[in-house]
Amino acid sequence: MSYIKLIIDSDYIDGIKSYCEEQGKQLQDMIDTYLEIMGTLIETGIIEGETADALRIIVGYAEDLALVVESTAVTVKDTIDNFIEDIDAEDQYSF
Numbered sequence: 001m002s003y004i005k006l007i008i009d010s011d012y013i014d015g016i017k018s019y020c021e022e023q024g025k026q027l028q029d030m031i032d033t034y035l036e037i038m039g040t041l042i043e044t045g046i047i048e049g050e051t052a053d054a055l056r057i058i059v060g061y062a063e064d065l066a067l068v069v070e071s072t073a074v075t076v077k078d079t080i081d082n083f084i085e086d087i088d089a090e091d092q093y094s095f
Helices: 010-045 050-090
Strands: none
Touching: 010 050
16 A cells, blocks of 8 residues: 655754744734824824824724734744644654
8 A cells, every 4th residue: 555655844843833832922012002102193293183093093904004014923933843742642653
């Protein structure tokens, strides 16, 4: 009977997981900095008027984006962890 030999490079997968986590953290940090700057601008620079209202709307969208980035980073990490666990559970050899 023929079979297909599948080799999973766990070091590579761990590297991808680390890369995705780091990119998620960097993006989250950039969004947090942006929100801080925009908050300061609204509080001290443009307090009222149409521009202030528009900035508050933009900040609202950025806050929503921050939640998406955070949840996506967690999902990627969990998916990679589950993938490795699933492979190990199905594998007849323990590495």
